[in-house]
Amino acid sequence: MIDARQLTKKYGEKTAVDGLDFVVQPGTVTGFLGPNGAGKSTTMRMIVGLDAPTSGSVTVNGHRYARHQAPLQEVGALLEAKSIHPGRSAYNHLRALALTHGIPGRRVDEVIDLAGLGSVAKKRAGAFSLGMGQRLGIAAALLGDPQTVMLDEPVNGLDPEGVLWIRNLLKTLAVEGRTVFVSSHLMSEMALVADHLIIVGRGRLLADTTVADLIREAGGDTVNVATQDPARLRDVLAGPGVEVTGRIGSEELQVTGLTTREIGLKAAEHGIALFGLSARTVSLEEAFMDLTRDAVEYHGSTPGIETLGRPA
Numbered sequence: 001m002i003d004a005r006q007l008t009k010k011y012g013e014k015t016a017v018d019g020l021d022f023v024v025q026p027g028t029v030t031g032f033l034g035p036n037g038a039g040k041s042t043t044m045r046m047i048v049g050l051d052a053p054t055s056g057s058v059t060v061n062g063h064r065y066a067r068h069q070a071p072l073q074e075v076g077a078l079l080e081a082k083s084i085h086p087g088r089s090a091y092n093h094l095r096a097l098a099l100t101h102g103i104p105g106r107r108v109d110e111v112i113d114l115a116g117l118g119s120v121a122k123k124r125a126g127a128f129s130l131g132m133g134q135r136l137g138i139a140a141a142l143l144g145d146p147q148t149v150m151l152d153e154p155v156n157g158l159d160p161e162g163v164l165w166i167r168n169l170l171k172t173l174a175v176e177g178r179t180v181f182v183s184s185h186l187m188s189e190m191a192l193v194a195d196h197l198i199i200v201g202r203g204r205l206l207a208d209t210t211v212a213d214l215i216r217e218a219g220g221d222t223v224n225v226a227t228q229d230p231a232r233l234r235d236v237l238a239g240p241g242v243e244v245t246g247r248i249g250s251e252e253l254q255v256t257g258l259t260t261r262e263i264g265l266k267a268a269e270h271g272i273a274l275f276g277l278s279a280r281t282v283s284l285e286e287a288f289m290d291l292t293r294d295a296v297e298y299h300g301s302t303p304g305i306e307t308l309g310r311p312a
């Protein structure tokens with residue numbers, strides 16, 4: 001479990017992380033999301049003691065990282081690309097890391113296999129592609145078989161096969177009961193792997209929610225339905241957890257709490273003809289942009305093109 005309390009980091013005048021309170025639970029993948037410059041990397045650096053908080057605190061399993069007796073066995077982290085001696089092989093790099101942390105040598109072979117580095121493990125790391133380097137960083141993070149795994153933008157530089165590998169790996173680590181904390185600025189990627197989301201903007205907490213709730217709050221579970229007799233359909237659909245709205249005089253209704261299939265079947269049961277039935281699709285990317293709109297540090301601009309089809 002990772003527990004941040006009023007976690008704050010200032011660099012001179014700049015407040016990179018601003019009073020963050022959150023808990024990352026074991027057994028699920030938690031996505032750490034926010035636009036560029038939101039403070040994700042700074043937060044992760046503080047979790048593993050690479051940066052000291054200006055105020056507040058963050059602990060892993062109840063202790064500050066520096067207080068752990070065998071930190072590599074407690075938290076495995078992939079932060080910005082590690083500098084590895086270019087002449088050293090992946091195998092020797094991991095072996096040296098294992099030796100200095102009291103990790104048995106056979107674990108090096110295990111993580112090399114796990115990261116799919118078997119065929120290149122004895123080659124110079126200097127000749128590695130970005131994706132291979134990323135896999136090596138993940139192998140190093142898992143070397144101590146840690147209970148908590150924290151990865152900063154792990155899919156960076158990976159090809160589609162690598163991206164799929166990361167998704168499966170993260171899910172497996174969570175199923176094993178580990179705490180898995182993964183940052184990204186890509187909502188679409190997080191939607192595929194994360195169950196829980198911590199969203200930040202300008203160093204502040206914007207949301208601590210599940211993927212399902214985020215979609216619901218953005219109106220993503222609304223169904224539009226059209227019929228000649230909306231009043232009757234409204235009565236037929238009424239029930240616990242169901243909300244039906246619609247403008248007076250309009251044949252269209254907006255329904256939450258029922259799927260298109262359930263609405264279609266109920267209407268058929270009562271002989272009500274429908275001439276429109278569609279789920280409103282709100283992309284997670286759109287929900288994320290809405291949430292972080294005011295928290296984006298670096299706005300790009302493309303003259304003549306509106307952001308996500310909305311008025312600028």
Ligand SMILES: Nc1ncnc2c1ncn2[C@@H]1O[C@H](COP(=O)(O)OP(=O)(O)OP(=O)(O)O)[C@@H](O)[C@H]1O
Nearest residue numbers: 011014016034035036037038039040041042043185
């Ligand atoms: N060492 C530093 N000195 C001064 N400012 C810093 C330092 N490190 C980070 N910052 C600033 O703090 C803010 C948060 O940066 P951080 O790298 O944590 O964000 P991020 O969410 O990880 O962004 P990205 O998605 O671009 O990696 C930024 O405005 C950044 O410029």
